[in-house]
Amino acid sequence: MAPTEAIIITDKDEMRKWTRTIRAQGHTIGFVPTMGYLHEGHLSLIQEAHKHADRIIVSIYVNPGQFSPNEDLSTYPSDFEGDIQKLKSVPGGVDVVFNPKNLYDYGNSQIGNGSESNQEESEEMVVSCVEDKGMGHETWVRVEKLEKGLCGKSRPVFFRGVATVVTKLFNLVEPDVAVFGKKDYQQWRIIHRMVRDLDFGIKVIGSEIVREHDGLAMSSRNVKLSPENRQKALSISRALSRVKVEAEKGQVNCRELINYAIQTIDEAGGRVDYAEIVEQESLEAVETIKRGVVFCVAAWFGKVRLVDNMEIDV
Amino acid sequence: MAPTEAIIITDKDEMRKWTRTIRAQGHTIGFVPTMGYLHEGHLSLIQEAHKHADRIIVSIYVNPGQFSPNEDLSTYPSDFEGDIQKLKSVPGGVDVVFNPKNLYDYGNSQIGNGSESNQEESEEMVVSCVEDKGMGHETWVRVEKLEKGLCGKSRPVFFRGVATVVTKLFNLVEPDVAVFGKKDYQQWRIIHRMVRDLDFGIKVIGSEIVREHDGLAMSSRNVKLSPENRQKALSISRALSRVKVEAEKGQVNCRELINYAIQTIDEAGGRVDYAEIVEQESLEAVETIKRGVVFCVAAWFGKVRLVDNMEIDV
Numbered sequence: 001m002a003p004t005e006a007i008i009i010t011d012k013d014e015m016r017k018w019t020r021t022i023r024a025q026g027h028t029i030g031f032v033p034t035m036g037y038l039h040e041g042h043l044s045l046i047q048e049a050h051k052h053a054d055r056i057i058v059s060i061y062v063n064p065g066q067f068s069p070n071e072d073l074s075t076y077p078s079d080f081e082g083d084i085q086k087l088k089s090v091p092g093g094v095d096v097v098f099n100p101k102n103l104y105d106y107g108n109s110q111i112g113n114g115s116e117s118n119q120e121e122s123e124e125m126v127v128s129c130v131e132d133k134g135m136g137h138e139t140w141v142r143v144e145k146l147e148k149g150l151c152g153k154s155r156p157v158f159f160r161g162v163a164t165v166v167t168k169l170f171n172l173v174e175p176d177v178a179v180f181g182k183k184d185y186q187q188w189r190i191i192h193r194m195v196r197d198l199d200f201g202i203k204v205i206g207s208e209i210v211r212e213h214d215g216l217a218m219s220s221r222n223v224k225l226s227p228e229n230r231q232k233a234l235s236i237s238r239a240l241s242r243v244k245v246e247a248e249k250g251q252v253n254c255r256e257l258i259n260y261a262i263q264t265i266d267e268a269g270g271r272v273d274y275a276e277i278v279e280q281e282s283l284e285a286v287e288t289i290k291r292g293v294v295f296c297v298a299a300w301f302g303k304v305r306l307v308d309n310m311e312i313d314v
Numbered sequence: 315m316a317p318t319e320a321i322i323i324t325d326k327d328e329m330r331k332w333t334r335t336i337r338a339q340g341h342t343i344g345f346v347p348t349m350g351y352l353h354e355g356h357l358s359l360i361q362e363a364h365k366h367a368d369r370i371i372v373s374i375y376v377n378p379g380q381f382s383p384n385e386d387l388s389t390y391p392s393d394f395e396g397d398i399q400k401l402k403s404v405p406g407g408v409d410v411v412f413n414p415k416n417l418y419d420y421g422n423s424q425i426g427n428g429s430e431s432n433q434e435e436s437e438e439m440v441v442s443c444v445e446d447k448g449m450g451h452e453t454w455v456r457v458e459k460l461e462k463g464l465c466g467k468s469r470p471v472f473f474r475g476v477a478t479v480v481t482k483l484f485n486l487v488e489p490d491v492a493v494f495g496k497k498d499y500q501q502w503r504i505i506h507r508m509v510r511d512l513d514f515g516i517k518v519i520g521s522e523i524v525r526e527h528d529g530l531a532m533s534s535r536n537v538k539l540s541p542e543n544r545q546k547a548l549s550i551s552r553a554l555s556r557v558k559v560e561a562e563k564g565q566v567n568c569r570e571l572i573n574y575a576i577q578t579i580d581e582a583g584g585r586v587d588y589a590e591i592v593e594q595e596s597l598e599a600v601e602t603i604k605r606g607v608v609f610c611v612a613a614w615f616g617k618v619r620l621v622d623n624m625e626i627d628v
Contacts, residue, residue: 016515024338106510135596138459139477139511145452163453167481168513196420197453199482201330282449 006058006087006094012172015098019057019174022095028053031175031202033166036060037077038086041210041218045179048207050092052177058087059098059169064129065137066161073129077220103168104130104137128157141167143190143197146283150186150296151307154273162187163194170200178202183209183217185294185309189283209308211237217308229301235268236297240310243295247312252289265299273298273305280311289314320372320401320408326486329412333371333488336409342367345489345516347480350374351391352400355524355532359493362521364406366491372401373412373483378443379451380475387443391534417482418444418451442471455481457504457511460597464500464610465621468587476501477508484514492516497523497531499608499623503597523622525551531622543615549582550611554624557609561626566603579613587612587619594625603628 009015019029030053032045042058049056060083067073080099087094130137140160147159170178178195180188192204210218215237216230225233239261251257254277261275275297278285286293289312296309323329333343344367346359356372363370374397381387394413401408444451454474461473484492492509494502506518524532529551530544539547553575565571568591575589589611592599600607603626610623 012513020337023334103513132458137511139455139457139508141453141455141512143453144446164512168511171513171515174515194453197451197482198455198478199326199417199485201485201488 006084006097008084008097008099010099010101012100012103015057015096015100015172016174018096022055023174027055028177029173029175030054030056031059031169031173031178032056033059033061033169033178033180035062035076035220036083037079037220037223038083039210039218039220039222041181041183043086043090044210045181045207046087046090046094047092048205049177049179052179052203052205053175055095056092057096057098057173057175058094059100059173061098061100061103061165061169063103063161063165065104065165066158067129068155068157069127069129071129071155075224077223098169098173100172103165106135106137128161130161140164141194141198143194146186146190146193149278149283149285150274150276151298152186154298159187159190163190166191166194167198170195170202175202177205179205179207181209182206182309182311183219184307185296186283189281215241217306219306221304221306224304225301229269229304232269233299233301233304233306235265235270236299236306236308239264240295240297240308244310244312247289247314252314254285254287254289257295261295261297265297269301271300273300275299277312320398320411322398322411322413324413324415326414326417329371329410329414329486330488332410336369337488341369342491343487343489344368344370345373345483345487345492346370347373347375347483347492347494349376349390349534350397351393351534351537352397353524353532353534353536355495355497357400357404358524359495359521360401360404360408361406362519363491363493366493366517366519367489369409370406371410371412371487371489372408373414373487375412375414375417375479375483377417377475377479379418379479380472381443382469382471383441383443385443385469389538391537412483412487414486417479420449420451442475444475454478455508455512457508460500460504460507463592463597463599464588464590465612466500468612473501473504477504480505480508481512484509484516489516491519493519493521495523496520496623496625497533498621499610500597503595529555531620533620535618535620538618539615543583543618546583547613547615547618547620549579549584550613550620550622553578554609554611554622558624558626561603561628566628568599568601568603571609575609575611579611583615585614587614589613591626 030049032049034042062076132138141163142160188206195204243257258275262272265272277293277295280292280294292313294309294311298307344363348356376390446452455477456474502520509518557571572589576586579586591607591609594606594608606627608623608625612621
């Protein structure tokens with residue numbers, strides 16, 4: 001059982017020391033990495049973690065490494081005090097909140113918001129918001145095939161940044177189990193593969209999507225939707241649910257299903273970034289549904305990009 | 315103190331379990347990764363490890379991930395029984411020899427020697443000897459700047475393979491301290507940086523080069539030299555020693571020093587791959603020696619490529 005109030009740890013060495021002490025006492029450690037601004041979706045991940053471990057660490061850290069300079073790092077929502085309050089409400093609680101200030105500060109480098117980037121360099125390649133000049137951070141973990149499709153097409157540094165920061169967090173937190181939301185389906189599959197390929201001694205659990213009462217998948221970005229766009233955004237889950245029903249009734253032609261979803265979202269006033277039906281593990285596109293697949297969608301509503309997906313098991 | 319004979323562990327889970335059990339008993343773990351065919355150089359790394367930890371793990375594993383299909387994976391020398399005998403001679407001994415069969419076998423992929431590679435693909439990119447199709451290994455760790463120069467120029471997958479296998483080994487062995495030879499200077503710096511950037515809880519130690527009585531840096535590849543080429547190969551250490559003396563006497567013009575080394579090796583019958591004077595930490599080339607540098611050389615003698623280096627502290 002966790003104490004009523006979580007310990008807040010900001011120091012890297014202190015974090016690792018906590019885990020090692022607790023593990024030496026015979027406990028198992030469950031880990032839920034987050035970027036904060038917690039909602040019911042995050043809290044469900046913590047509840048899942050409680051099923052697999054008896055001590056729970058939640059990290060709250062907005063990772064600059066997964067944002068490119070033209071993305072919304074500086075406006076990513078945050079509410080640390082609110083997060084701490086929400087964590088108190090989780091049954092079983094949380095033992096530690098790991099809230100590092102800057103995971104890329106090695107005493108001789110600085111994080112920028114992109115504005116310090118060398119312009120000549122940034123014209124040639126898409127860089128992340130991590131300063132990588134001089135003695136700065138230069139080590140990246142890539143899951144080379146899984147990172148390419150879906151969100152990887154429009155966000156070329158995103159999964160590199162995710163895999164790298166999760167590696168760092170795993171090395172600092174040293175958990176036995178880590179829980180990721182299936183809402184970010186590609187991210188979950190990438191971390192799952194990375195853990196296998198790099199021989200981390202960590203079990204990765206995928207936790208089901210939590211939706212608002214009207215179907216919208218929970219996301220920290222939802223607060224940035226205008227009331228009007230929030231209404232339009234319901235078209236995603238509506239389209240996915242309908243596609244799932246149709247597929248289960250026997251419609252196995254992916255092109256037809258995808259076109260239906262794109263049309264539904266378009267008509268509602270969204271702008272589809274991608275809509276794809278892919279194999280659940282390899283994330284390779286399929287033309288005809290023969291076994292379990294997942295329908296993945298990303299779409300813009302105003303200036304907010306939302307992702308959602310639905311597994312279809314036939 | 316280690317037992318007289320090391321335990322041989324081949325299973326990944328068993329390896330991690332051993333470390334965790336030993337650590338829970340309050341011991342510290344020193345790790346020396348090797349590709350086997352041990353010589354005095356390796357044994358000196360183990361002796362170094364004994365200074366920092368009270369339990370010692372040596373891994374013997376020829377990593378296919380750092381060889382490209384046109385390199386010498388299949389002919390890399392090995393002598394496991396001989397290695398075990400040599401390890402018995404080390405003062406303090408070795409507790410565990412970790413000798414995994416195939417670190418890239420996840421139950422659904424195969425290692426090839428390059429011959430199974432898709433020819434169309436391999437014409438477009440240099441691939442390693444690790445099968446990366448289907449559900450095969452696809453996660454790679456790159457230290458993006460340090461991996462580019464020196465040996466990285468002629469061996470484009472080498473350091474990606476080294477950083478990745480060392481990450482895997484670190485995750486399986488979970489040591490407190492790991493010792494690398496400065497003979498592979500770039501490799502040592504890359505691992506050192508990777509450990510910082512990925513927040514491994516491991517101290518990386520660089521151990522000094524061990525040389526034969528005549529100056530040749532010890533290497534598992536030395537046995538592949540013909541007697542004639544072995545004689546010619548002495549030109550490397552001879553050139554490096556002379557350069558160090560000259561630099562310490564005040565010759566700070568790197569072009570002059572490099573030309574002298576190249577000429578010495580050429581005249582002896584070697585073929586220089588590169589000869590560079592670089593900063594010790596960033597490995598960036600310098601034109602004039604102002605502070606500590608390292609002179610790095612790679613050269614071919616017959617079909618054997620040797621590397622060597624010398625730190626110059628002024």
